[in-house]
Amino acid sequence: MEKPTEISSAKMFDGHNKRYKHFSPTLGCSMTFHIYFPPSSSPSHKFPVLYWLSGLTCTDENFIAKSGAQRVASSEGVALIAPDTSPRGLNVEGESDSWDFGVGAGFYLNATQEKWKNWQMYDYIVKELPLLLTENFPQLDTSRASIFGHSMGGHGALTIYLKNLDKYKSVSAFAPIVNPINCPWGQKAFTNYLGENKAAWQEYDATCLISKFNNVSATILIDQGDEDKFLKEQLLPHKFEEACRKVNVPLLLRVQPGYDHSYYFIATFVDDHIRHHAQALKL
Template sequence: MAQFQRISRSKCFDGFQEIYSFFSKELQCTTRFSIYIPPKVNRENPAPVLYWLSGLTCTEENFIIKSGFQRYAAELDLVVVGPDTSPRGCNIDGEDKDYDFGTGAGFYVDATTEKYRDHYRMYSYVVRELPTVIEENFPVIPGLRSISGHSMGGHGALICSMKNPGLYKSVSAFAPISNPMVSPWGQKCFKGYLGENNQEEWKHWDATELISQYNGPDLHLMIDQGSEDEYMDHLFPENFVEACRKYSIPLDYNYRDGYNHSYYFVGTFIGQHLKMHSEVLKSSK
């Protein structure tokens, strides 16, 4: 059992919003995660869990402070867990140089380049280590989980679900980096973490490429994209939508008129996403 330190605990909509730290074996550093436990959820009455992956520059705090999701999670009896977006304090030369690479920009891949492979293993942390920690220590129903995220975190949610058919009962994303192989953000991170001349490996971490290989249960897939997103030239949602259409993957795609990339956008529609996840999870019990 992991050794935890509780960083904070605040009552919120009669449940509790908490932040913990522990030493991650995958990341080889101390990391933090947030967890919201609704008022009716306890050891005798465990609940399904939604994992939320945040975007570039974020920590485990951005989503819990800005989105207002707790109101809906409390009503739906849904535990919500949010990891940090990267390892921190690993003393890797250059990891703090840029906002879009290194610290705060783990990109939810397992790095293979020599410089980053020992610590930048956010994919394995998210899909293996963190769920084990949560299911062993908190009042959640083992195996009953879904995943969501924003921007870089939306990319993470998509690839985690597609690379692990059935691991998550549903997946949703806000403005995901949908085709990172052609995105400036994605190309920079893939070169640094996976190798500049290793584009065949890049395909294994790109949602638009992965959708052609998906062979599993219904993803219950929802994406929201704002029409006024200032980072559209990094996201390429249309490529993913077309790939889903080509390979007959059901997708609930919502193009939201006038919305940008911010948490005002996320906060507006987060209730609809949580409702979708809750309905799928409860039908899967």
């Protein structure tokens, strides 16, 4: 596997935001990702990792620039990993025709339709990226990992966590798409990436998966703004809440009055999420 190349670095809260580029065999294109390395008092110290999955239209840069998560990640000693949201530069016909599908909209699944065969974001996040980190960054302990995300990335974090309980210590999400088989964003993406077989869709739907993987012991944390314009049509948190209740999966769903879908909302509550994961990663 090709060694990643550092393309930028900036000091922040005594740690460093570093951006890397590498060729991804899984996706068949060059990809970028960010790592926030907390300050270290010892060269031999290894940091647990917290993966952030961004939402529609985002790159690996949005969270790093807008969330302010580095302050608490620095004090808690947790490394933040922020990958991109889809393959780029493949010039597939129609990949940039709309903001909610194609480039910037990988939905963290493995596409099965031939046209979108490079859209293997599930394997990239779950398999390729952790291996790349393990092989190239000895200061990271990828065996201690948690995952969180926003909107499409919240969907990705929840589904990846539920299908890989042995790989991640905890999960949380901001305004996640929790029931994509029943919302327009999910139906559009799943029809194109996965075809018409709706049984295949359920494998990437957190509300469907929760009944299969109900041996979850760590509390799932979700924050949702009640002024989010996507709440009623696209996000459907009550569906996930109901599914968790049925199988006794611990869920803390916090509905935050007056907040919308933006990074202002994320920045307001991100400290709670970092601490939620730091606690699980240190157990």
